[in-house]
Amino acid sequence: MAMAAPHVSHSQPPVGRAALFAHPTTAQSSSPLRLPLHRRTGIELIASENFTSLAVMEALGSPLTNKYSEGMPGARYYGGNEVIDEVEELCRARALKAFHLDPASWGVNVQPYSGSPANFAAYTGLLQPHERIMGLDLPSGGHLTHGYYTAGGKKISATSIYFSSLPYKVSSDTGYVDYDRLEEKAMDFRPKLIICGGSAYPRDWDYARLRAIADKCGAMLLCDMAHISGLVAAQEATNPFEYSDVVTTTTHKSLRGPRSGMIFYRKGPKPPKKGQPEGALYDYEDKINFAVFPSLQGGPHNHQIAALAVGLKQAMSPGFKAYIQQVKANAVALGNHLMSKGYKMVTDGTENHLVLWDLRPLGLSGNKVEKVCDLSSITLNKNAVFGDSSALAPGGVRIGTPAMTSRGLVEKDFVKIAEYLHQAVVICLNVQKQRGKRYNDFIVDLEKNKDIAELRAEVEKFAIAFEMPGFLVSDMKYKD
Missing domain, CATH: 3.40.640.10 (Type I PLP-dependent aspartate aminotransferase-like (Major domain))
Structure with a gap:
């Protein structure tokens, strides 16, 4: 008994920048998809997240679920x-x-x-x-x-x-x-x-x-x-x-x-x-x-x-190998640029898809940087580093490159992202200097911070220029 295949685009993009997408944006969908706005206008840096293809999502929505x-x-x-x-x-x-x-x-x-x-x-x-x-x-x-x-x-x-x-x-x-x-x-x-x-x-x-x-x-x-x-x-x-x-x-x-x-x-x-x-x-x-x-x-x-x-x-496609090579290159570019500013990366770099930023030399905790980044349309996560005892206020943040590489970003783009992260940390240091180290004091009226608003506008202008795997803006019911 043969199963009818879901509608999938099988076209193979050439190896190179276009190959980083490996099928995700060309297939048409019969139903409109409303994607949270921050996904298109934000920078996704959680190392355990990615943007999968429309073909994968079509299979997830198939009658096989029954x-x-x-x-x-x-x-x-x-x-x-x-x-x-x-x-x-x-x-x-x-x-x-x-x-x-x-x-x-x-x-x-x-x-x-x-x-x-x-x-x-x-x-x-x-x-x-x-x-x-x-x-x-x-x-x-x-x-x-x-x-x-x-x-x-x-x-x-x-x-x-x-x-x-x-x-x-x-x-x-x-x-x-x-x-x-x-x-x-x-x-x-x-x-x-x-x-x-x-x-x-x-x-x-x-x-x-x-x-x-x-x-x-x-x-x-x-x-x-x-x-x-x-x-x-x-x-x-x-x-x-x-x-x-x-x-x-x-x-x-x-x-x-x-x-x-x-x-x-x-x-x-x-x-x-x-x-x-x-x-x-x-x-x-x-x-x-x-x-x-x-x-x-x-x-x-x-x-x-x-x-x-x-x-x-x-x-198993050549485009996927090119994508992974770019993921690694982007992680190196991100880590190197942050280290060039004097910041501490655990192991002084990376060989894979992530960097772990040790914020303790700055006197900052990961939850504060995560919060400011969230308000700036940058998503990453607070993360423990060796010697930490608290998972809620750990000494670092984890930064991954797979998701934004799926959107087509290359090394120079991740250098730009590193600059945004640097700006976020400077904001954190200024807020902490004014309000002290207690987290509850740190977050008071943070949404009204003008520096955060300016950074968010810059981030969203940057991010919206890149394609989003898995859907077509033209098919969306809700437009920007």
Whole structure:
């Protein structure tokens, strides 16, 4: 049974500036879309956000949302899933192809609703309750789902509630992961699982070293590549699959797909190892699939899986590789310009899609800079830096380039954005000088600040000149 494809433009733009859009603006939509105005007139710098294509959004709005399909392809609990099986198998095949994986050695589950459920399903499949894990600490750039708990011992995520967690950290001197200290702690703690990957770490990972540490202490190695999955697919980051047992990811960040999740797992024969039975096989597939369903989720979101299949096809295009290369170049340009003004970037730069700005030398907190940027039509997020104890008033901000690169911005444009960020920080310093450091005093009547109003006008004039992926202004019901 064949499924009628949604209306999608398959034209391939030439590699170059136009290729950064990789399908998003040329397809026509039958229904008008009202987009929040600040999206078109603002600068989007949240590192975990992106602008997906119209083709992806059309799949998300398809009749596939109407069908229940618990189980795996060919083994559903409901009938009438022939088309759903076809869609999911296509998505799985494209996922393996997009990440250059041999289907004999790797499998993938594309049913997780997003990245956090994907992580917890992987842990549930691989571990028993209360078994030990190690992940990068949140103030060091890690993620909540890697086992974070507060300095006071409060367990924040389900990962730390149901598993015994010992975080590892970055070096206070360099901002890089301290692999020597990680190895020392792992040999004492003896975790069952080591988790690598971060949400605010601007550098690549030494997967070979992590594999060696995992083998030494008898642990499995899981990479959460959510932030850098687009870079990995484009082969513009070190390949985590070479050394990991399991790899998880969201799909809506640098990969530029829908909001969804995937779990990749090794399959087939294990490499020969002392003390291991000859011909031993990886047993992750059934465990992870069972953890996703029926253990943790109900029916898959079939419209989401179809949209992911569309996004994965786009990620295999030459235009997508050009896009990712531009994402990285833009992050370097942004970070370098801020550092040229004397500002401190964690690790003194970046190798991926984000920079982490340490505001503590200025005496500022991230929530103040985030607030002023919000009022100036610049969206970024406050973020902890190493040594922080508060997530509400942390010492930094995280700045990402994927979304605005999807709008066609190049290095010179991000130098301009860095100037806007500099102006925002100057405003913060002036307001703080006048009102003191208390946040509640800082924000009083901030909306009436003339400097912010002038910056906002400049930002919006700049941003509106760039195209917006995923819709046509001419099709919008509500005009500017």
